[in-house]
Amino acid sequence: MTEPGNTLNGVDRDALNGTLEAVEKNPQLAQVTFTLGADWKGGCRQSSVTGSTRQAGATIDSRTARYTLESDEPAALLGSDTAASPGEYVLQALAGCYAVTFATHAASRGIELSALRLDMEVDFDLQGFLGLDEDTRPGAQEIRVTAHVESPNTPRESLRELTELVQRHSPIHDTLAREVRVSTSLA
Known part of the structure; x- marks a missing residue:
């Protein structure tokens, strides 16, 4: 391209x-x-x-x-x-951020991407949401991402390093993986 x-x-x-x-x-x-x-x-x-x-x-x-x-x-x-469900929007937010992070960090390193596809899954346990089990968190239990990254002239090991870099620098990955202060007030 x-x-x-x-x-x-x-x-x-x-x-x-x-x-x-x-x-x-x-x-x-x-x-x-x-x-x-x-x-x-x-x-x-x-x-x-x-x-x-x-x-x-x-x-x-x-x-x-x-x-x-x-x-x-x-x-x-x-x-x-x-x-789409809010859970699917969580995956979309992560997918969108991963795409930006892959494209930007690959470009800054001179890596040409020919294809990027992300297969994503998120698991929830509704017992927490429904209040049936106070020990079960209502949020996601796990998010799994499989990145299919193709580059015409980049060794697989370099693509693996790029994938690890994306996880470290993606703002949405960080938002999901670490505690974030969320404040909600009644107007």
């Missing part, structure tokens, strides 16, 4: 280097906040719309697009099966 200019894996390497330099000079630029508004639609359904994105406390004015995300549960899990 031929890419224009200094682009590799769909990543503009000049822009990547510019971002690295800018953040090294001004570490506050590394502080990014995403926002979302969510409305319950009855039953297990809800609809969310993305909001503003902030960097270093300032709204990124160039990002004006808003995206709608719908969620529901399968009928077997009390939903009406009209959209």
